Amino acid sequence: MNTQKNWSFLVTNLVPDEDTKFTYDEFSKWMTDSPTEAMVYLDGIFQSLTLKRMYMLAKITGRPALSERYFARHVIKHGWQKLKVELNASMKELKWAHRYIEISDLYTKRNLLKTETMEAFEKLIALTEVFLQESEESFDDSFKENMTSTIVETSDVFMMPPNSLYESDSVQRQQTSEEFYMVNDFSAKNEEEMNEEIEMDESGHEHIDEPSQPSTKLKTSILLERLRMLQSSSKESVVNADSFGLFREYMHINRPIQISLLETLEKVNAESTPQLILLSGSVGDGKSHLLAYVKEKYPDLVTNVRIHNDSTESFDPSKSSIETLDNVMSSFYKQDSNKKHLLIAINLGVLHNFYSFAESENRYDSLRKFIDAADIFGHGEHIVYSLDSIHLLNIAGFQTYSVGEEGAHSFFFTSILEKIVSESNENPFYTAYLEDTNHGHRSIVHDNYDFLSNPSVRESVVNVIIQAMVKEKLIISTRAFYNFIFDILVPSDLNLDRERPEAALPNLIFGHPDRSNILSSLHQNDPISFRIPYFDELITKYVLSQHPQEIAKNELKEIGDVYSFIHHSPENESKLNTLGAFLVRSYSLLNPKDVDQTYMNFLQYVKAYYLGDGENIESLFELIRSVIYLWKGSPRENYLFIDGANNEYRVAYPFQAEEIVDQRLFDSAETKDDAFYRFSPFIRIGFDVNGKEILFDLDYKLYNLLVKIQHGYRPNRNDLRDAVQFIDFYDELIRYTDKSKSILLVSTHDGSMVELSKPKFSKSKFEVRKVKQ
Numbered sequence: 001m002n003t004q005k006n007w008s009f010l011v012t013n014l015v016p017d018e019d020t021k022f023t024y025d026e027f028s029k030w031m032t033d034s035p036t037e038a039m040v041y042l043d044g045i046f047q048s049l050t051l052k053r054m055y056m057l058a059k060i061t062g063r064p065a066l067s068e069r070y071f072a073r074h075v076i077k078h079g080w081q082k083l084k085v086e087l088n089a090s091m092k093e094l095k096w097a098h099r100y101i102e103i104s105d106l107y108t109k110r111n112l113l114k115t116e117t118m119e120a121f122e123k124l125i126a127l128t129e130v131f132l133q134e135s136e137e138s139f140d141d142s143f144k145e146n147m148t149s150t151i152v153e154t155s156d157v158f159m160m161p162p163n164s165l166y167e168s169d170s171v172q173r174q175q176t177s178e179e180f181y182m183v184n185d186f187s188a189k190n191e192e193e194m195n196e197e198i199e200m201d202e203s204g205h206e207h208i209d210e211p212s213q214p215s216t217k218l219k220t221s222i223l224l225e226r227l228r229m230l231q232s233s234s235k236e237s238v239v240n241a242d243s244f245g246l247f248r249e250y251m252h253i254n255r256p257i258q259i260s261l262l263e264t265l266e267k268v269n270a271e272s273t274p275q276l277i278l279l280s281g282s283v284g285d286g287k288s289h290l291l292a293y294v295k296e297k298y299p300d301l302v303t304n305v306r307i308h309n310d311s312t313e314s315f316d317p318s319k320s321s322i323e324t325l326d327n328v329m330s331s332f333y334k335q336d337s338n339k340k341h342l343l344i345a346i347n348l349g350v351l352h353n354f355y356s357f358a359e360s361e362n363r364y365d366s367l368r369k370f371i372d373a374a375d376i377f378g379h380g381e382h383i384v385y386s387l388d389s390i391h392l393l394n395i396a397g398f399q400t401y402s403v404g405e406e407g408a409h410s411f412f413f414t415s416i417l418e419k420i421v422s423e424s425n426e427n428p429f430y431t432a433y434l435e436d437t438n439h440g441h442r443s444i445v446h447d448n449y450d451f452l453s454n455p456s457v458r459e460s461v462v463n464v465i466i467q468a469m470v471k472e473k474l475i476i477s478t479r480a481f482y483n484f485i486f487d488i489l490v491p492s493d494l495n496l497d498r499e500r501p502e503a504a505l506p507n508l509i510f511g512h513p514d515r516s517n518i519l520s521s522l523h524q525n526d527p528i529s530f531r532i533p534y535f536d537e538l539i540t541k542y543v544l545s546q547h548p549q550e551i552a553k554n555e556l557k558e559i560g561d562v563y564s565f566i567h568h569s570p571e572n573e574s575k576l577n578t579l580g581a582f583l584v585r586s587y588s589l590l591n592p593k594d595v596d597q598t599y600m601n602f603l604q605y606v607k608a609y610y611l612g613d614g615e616n617i618e619s620l621f622e623l624i625r626s627v628i629y630l631w632k633g634s635p636r637e638n639y640l641f642i643d644g645a646n647n648e649y650r651v652a653y654p655f656q657a658e659e660i661v662d663q664r665l666f667d668s669a670e671t672k673d674d675a676f677y678r679f680s681p682f683i684r685i686g687f688d689v690n691g692k693e694i695l696f697d698l699d700y701k702l703y704n705l706l707v708k709i710q711h712g713y714r715p716n717r718n719d720l721r722d723a724v725q726f727i728d729f730y731d732e733l734i735r736y737t738d739k740s741k742s743i744l745l746v747s748t749h750d751g752s753m754v755e756l757s758k759p760k761f762s763k764s765k766f767e768v769r770k771v772k773q
Contacts, residue, residue: 612667
């Protein structure tokens with residue numbers, strides 16, 4: 001079975017959006033990194049393949065095709081049974097399909113394991129193998145060509161999630177905003193309605209009702225369908241660089257990288273010689289959106305610039321992404337294109353692979369020298385960099401939050417949340433919310449939307465997101481943040497009952513670590529896990545009260561009216577605990593303030609480092625020096641133990657060092673008077689020992705551990721795993737310290753010390769003398 005060939009067929013023919021055509025290698029990495037999101041992507045392909053298999057079998061058997069409604073997601077298992085019984089699908093296909101569906105159903109309950117998604121992928125590839133074999137055996141070329149075109153035409157029905165109720169971008173530009181956000185009632189059918197359409201007749205056989213006439217009654221939540229646009233699997237979430245569209249235009253936020261790109265394009269257009277621009281970054285960080293924005297708003301800047309997006313144009317069944325990129329680069333250097341300049345939007349991983357390819361082929365010398373000079377794959381201090389005719393803009397180097405006088409703030413995330421809840425007719429989410437409520441349709445999703453509309457809540461949400469990024473070194477792309485918003489508004493089980501406190505936003509944001517990497521990180525900062533006196537008092541009052549709902553209402557003030565379950569007494573202990581957690585989490589979100597002083601101190605050190613504030617960094621060196629002496633202990637000033645206390649004697653080396661910083665990063669902020677975005681959330685710092693510069697990266701977790709050690713904490717095994725860099729740093733200090741003149745031997749029994757020193761004049765190799773304690 002040729003897995004890569006089968007995958008090429010699937011993506012080429014069953015994925016309608018160019019921007020979501022992933023190569024085999026790219027998708028394999030996605031399955032490893034985000035198995036649940038990858039499974040959602042596979043579902044669309046599985047549905048489309050199933051539909052085409054049904055039409056193929058109908059053609060082979062000469063029997064009528066089945067109704068396409070048998071292949072909606074929630075009844076597709078039943079559809080496969082009918083394929084077996086009525087259209088002679090093979091038993092092995094039925095088993096593969098049923099196993100695929102079993103795995104797919106799991107992600108509505110929990111996050112998938114990598115092995116589960118990979119197994120589902122294998123079943124899909126096996127089904128594809130049968131499909132391709134029978135298409136080769138059964139049909140002539142004209143039919144197969146027609147079948148392939150039919151796949152592309154009809155796959156939109158199955159590839160698009162419910163939010164794809166809108167016309168294509170080319171049509172959107174001719175529509176009014178109101179028409180653009182109209183929802184098609186037939187596409188918005190929920191699972192309950194579909195189940196009603198498949199019923200048993202008197203003989204026990206199932207039949208499907210014909211579609212009824214459109215009803216004026218609202219059948220499903222329009223707000224929920226609009227919010228689905230935020231999911232990672234959504235067509236709207238994955239942007240095509242060639243298409244901007246009304247929704248993306250509404251959600252657009254100006255970012256520092258945008259200004260840098262426009263400035264670079266202006267500079268490039270003024271050059272007479274061909275120029276190359278590398279717009280690099282990570283998956284989902286907004287490269288395609290930025291390109292679409294520039295094409296839409298500043299077309300003159302790209303008139304003479306060829307744009308190649310490696311995520312949308314690298315896929316070709318006969319070529320790898322590297323081969324395609326090679327062709328593009330070769331064309332640029334030969335200047336056989338009608339456009340002089342070249343802009344490549346490229347993920348850092350692909351760029352690294354291309355660099356390795358070019359190095360192995362001994363080609364593109366100037367590009368490789370530029371990449372080396374920019375240190376893209378090293379410390380990456382060059383975020384915007386130009387050398388001769390090549391220019392780099394690394395989106396990954398621009399943080400989505402800034403550091404300033406008052407700590408960390410994210411204009412970007414704050415603006416996105418404001419756009420979601422803005423009371424504007426241009427806001428598709430707000431208009432959907434109004435339409436639902438005007439029709440008397442209200443669910444826990446609407447309550448969560450109201451809660452998020454509170455400015456204090458939005459401020460707290462952004463604060464905890466930034467904390468997760470700093471503390472857990474989490475990278476949150478635009479696409480991931482959109483998906484996060486969906487996750488905190490919509491419960492994973494899609495039970496929208498308003499009387500469920502577990503489905504309220506405060507519990508969704510802190511209480512579901514299994515749902516995504518972001519929520520897992522936020523769970524580490526769950527307010528109920530911190531021993532804060534006020535929270536302890538609040539919980540005590542709540543648990544001991546005869547009417548706990550009154551405590552909740554009093555603490556949450558007017559916002560308590562958002563959630564109806566607050567007004568009812570908890571039915572049992574489980575509900576009492578859930579409501580208690582809701583109370584603490586809600587209070588925390590409604591009263592945004594950073595109570596973690598260690599976190600705030602770390603941010604101040606980051607700020608001082610990138611602003612070149614040596615005076616404040618000096619106090620950080622005092623912390624590091626104190627921990628160095630505490631790490632394995634010190635028998636006396638300027639000496640460090642090199643071993644543990646398990647032997648009869650311990651060895652101590654002299655320690656003399658001078659504080660240093662990485663001069664490439666120190667004082668490198670792009671502005672001194674305002675908050676800055678171009679930095680990494682760590683501090684590269686260290687010592688010069690006998691002419692050897694020894695640096696390490698101090699991130700929040702390590703800083704927090706050092707602070708605790710300074711206050712007497714003894715690190716455990718888990719701590720030591722987080723402190724690998726510091727352990728290596730300490731070992732390097734010992735390695736390069738001058739041991740030629742003096743070392744100490746210290747008795748572990750009574751602490752007595754002897755010094756071994758090299759004599760100045762004697763021919764002896766060492767002198768030994770007892771040292772007073």
